[in-house]
Amino acid sequence: xxxxxxxxxxxxRAVGRAAAPGAPPKLAAALRHAVFPGGARVRPQLSLAVARxxxxxxxxxxxAAAAAIxxxxxxxxxxxxxxxxxxAELRRGKPTVHAVYGEPLGLLAGDALIVLxxxxxxxxxxxxxxxxxxxxxxxxxxxxxxGGLVAGQAWESEPRPDLARYQRAKTGALFVAASVAGAVAxxxxxxxxxxxxxxxxxAYQIADDLRDALCTPxxxxxxxxxxxxxxxxxxxxxxxxxxxxxxxxxxxxxxVDAIPAxxxxxxxxQLVLLQxxxxxxxxxxxxxxx
Amino acid sequence: xxxxxxxxxxxxRAVGRAAAPGAPPKLAAALRHAVFPGGARVRPQLSLAVARxxxxxxxxxxxAAAAAIxxxxxxxxxxxxxxxxxxAELRRGKPTVHAVYGEPLGLLAGDALIVLxxxxxxxxxxxxxxxxxxxxxxxxxxxxxxGGLVAGQAWESEPRPDLARYQRAKTGALFVAASVAGAVAxxxxxxxxxxxxxxxxxAYQIADDLRDALCTPxxxxxxxxxxxxxxxxxxxxxxxxxxxxxxxxxxxxxxVDAIPAxxxxxxxxQLVLLQxxxxxxxxxxxxxxx
Numbered sequence: 299x300x301x302x303x304x305x306x307x308x309x310x311r312a313v314g315r316a317a318a319p320g321a322p323p324k325l326a327a328a329l330r331h332a333v334f335p336g337g338a339r340v341r342p343q344l345s346l347a348v349a350r351x352x353x354x355x356x357x358x359x360x361x362a363a364a365a366a367i368x369x370x371x372x373x374x375x376x377x378x379x380x381x382x383x384x385x386a387e388l389r390r391g392k393p394t395v396h397a398v399y400g401e402p403l404g405l406l407a408g409d410a411l412i413v414l415x416x417x418x419x420x421x422x423x424x425x426x427x428x429x430x431x432x433x434x435x436x437x438x439x440x441x442x443x444x445g446g447l448v449a450g451q452a453w454e455s456e457p458r459p460d461l462a463r464y465q466r467a468k469t470g471a472l473f474v475a476a477s478v479a480g481a482v483a484x485x486x487x488x489x490x491x492x493x494x495x496x497x498x499x500x501a502y503q504i505a506d507d508l509r510d511a512l513c514t515p516x517x518x519x520x521x522x523x524x525x526x527x528x529x530x531x532x533x534x535x536x537x538x539x540x541x542x543x544x545x546x547x548x549x550x551x552x553x554v555d556a557i558p559a560x561x562x563x564x565x566x567x568q569l570v571l572l573q574x575x576x577x578x579x580x581x582x583x584x585x586x587x588x
Numbered sequence: 589x590x591x592x593x594x595x596x597x598x599x600x601r602a603v604g605r606a607a608a609p610g611a612p613p614k615l616a617a618a619l620r621h622a623v624f625p626g627g628a629r630v631r632p633q634l635s636l637a638v639a640r641x642x643x644x645x646x647x648x649x650x651x652a653a654a655a656a657i658x659x660x661x662x663x664x665x666x667x668x669x670x671x672x673x674x675x676a677e678l679r680r681g682k683p684t685v686h687a688v689y690g691e692p693l694g695l696l697a698g699d700a701l702i703v704l705x706x707x708x709x710x711x712x713x714x715x716x717x718x719x720x721x722x723x724x725x726x727x728x729x730x731x732x733x734x735g736g737l738v739a740g741q742a743w744e745s746e747p748r749p750d751l752a753r754y755q756r757a758k759t760g761a762l763f764v765a766a767s768v769a770g771a772v773a774x775x776x777x778x779x780x781x782x783x784x785x786x787x788x789x790x791a792y793q794i795a796d797d798l799r800d801a802l803c804t805p806x807x808x809x810x811x812x813x814x815x816x817x818x819x820x821x822x823x824x825x826x827x828x829x830x831x832x833x834x835x836x837x838x839x840x841x842x843x844v845d846a847i848p849a850x851x852x853x854x855x856x857x858q859l860v861l862l863q864x865x866x867x868x869x870x871x872x873x874x875x876x877x878x
Contacts, residue, residue, distance in 0.1 A: 321734030326734070412699060423721045427720060441703050
């Protein structure tokens with residue numbers, strides 16, 4: 299089965315467990331709305347690709363790790379879109395969860411997705427309990443405090459955020475966790491896999507900043523120019539368009555170099571190259587990572 | 589070490605891990621504000637008492653289970669107090685998290701506490717991995733969807749909520765999980781412990797509804813009359829003051845009867861009697877549960 303199918307099926311199993319008979323119908327619908335249809339699923343793709351490169355001896359656990367990471371990503375999007383943060387009406391070209399279901403259900407859908415991520419891990423962990431503690435801690439740290447996604451978002455409420463720490467927490471941590479969790483789920487030493495996640499995470503953040511500055515709302519399926527409008531720290535504000543573009547190119551090359559020499563390395567290189575193409579805004583010269 | 593000290597120390601370890609150097613300072617302060625000083629810690633007290641009654645052979649896991657349940661309870665209070673729900677300024681006699689730190693950090697503090705609960709479980713689970721899957725699933729279901737706390741809150745957004753299902757999800761599920769998680773953390777069969785949690789949970793919900801209708805803001809340390817003002821489903825609205833009081837008395841008696849015949853049963857009976865006294869509003873006749 300290809301990676302994309304495994305990811306969608308794992309997400310379907312997880313959301314199906316929550317949006318089951320007996321669930322409040324609007325919340326169940328809000329959960330589906332938040333997760334399907336997805337974006338590029340780049341984090342679970344990375345997680346599953348690393349698990350495969352490490353032998354993938356317990357596919358149910360690899361799938362659950364990938365799904366957990368995507369559910370947490372979706373949770374963060376739903377909460378980031380709420381009125382007290384971005385107040386966004388549009389996401390992936392359709393109305394945001396709170397725009398459709400109201401603010402209370404937007405907040406609750408995000409909460410439910412966080413819980414569902416850890417429930418999915420625990421459920422799959424029954425088949426290989428000795429891997430569950432490290433796997434859950436890896437995923438929790440990537441989204442929690444002091445260094446995960448929630449901490450990253452909270453730096454926006456500080457008077458003098460450190461750009462590097464902010465971006466590492468807000469975007470980088472979940473990429474690192476995707477890479478590390480793939481290895482842990484497959485019973486491999488996660489150490490050699492951190493570098494790949496770190497570089498891809500940083501590249502992704504810079505690409506996101508560039509797209510926010512360069513793209514049209516139609517191209518992105520969401521409002522643009524938000525960083526500048528909200529005075530948020532951004533690679534474009536810090537390095538300029540050209541500087542940020544050069545840094546993106548450099549990081550994608552470094553990501554390819556960071557892939558350990560394992561049998562599955564070519565598949566992973568393909569994934570990074572594909573992401574490189576997808577991440578580069580059309581208004582910048584194509585990024586070469588060969 | 590007594591139960592209260594174990595609970596506060598476990599919570600301190602968890603919050604200390606999040607509010608560590610490198611965390612965004614305001615979020616770290618908001619997390620402390622949300623957890624300390626606590627209320628009666630009735631859910632972790634129940635969890636730890638059950639663990640002790642079951643032998644408590646892995647105290648670190650029992651402590652983590654109790655702490656996780658309390659962290660999730662605190663998370664739900666922080667999110668329930670937000671403007672899109674209760675819009676409450678006061679909780680436990682002090683300003684709510686969002687009243688002090690603003691709405692964005694209120695939302696993020698709740699998210700961080702959810703993550704921290706599962707991180708604490710996973711961290712302690714390393715000592716006894718084979719118990720972690722069931723423990724995490726128990727806790728996740730109690731707060732997630734379809735039947736946990738978040739689902740309970742979401743029933744308030746439905747046009748025709750079922751009162752029993754709403755209360756079972758919003759309050760009962762976490763009491764059941766507290767009881768069941770105590771047994772699972774101690775390696776015991778959780779089956780016989782559901783009944784105690786169910787009855788205490790229902791009693792607690794009715795007591796909460798009664799206090800909302802009968803107490804002054806000074807007695808509760810938070811606004812009162814919210815159920816009636818917001819048109820929320822409530823045992824007082826459904827059964828009247830007298831009917832709700834009688835039901836509370838009946839449930840507390842049933843909770844005592846539901847305690848399995850184990851060596852630690854007297855300690856648990858004491859706990860229930862103590863809660864019975866605490867839960868009964870002064871304006872109702874004292875509840876006899878002997």
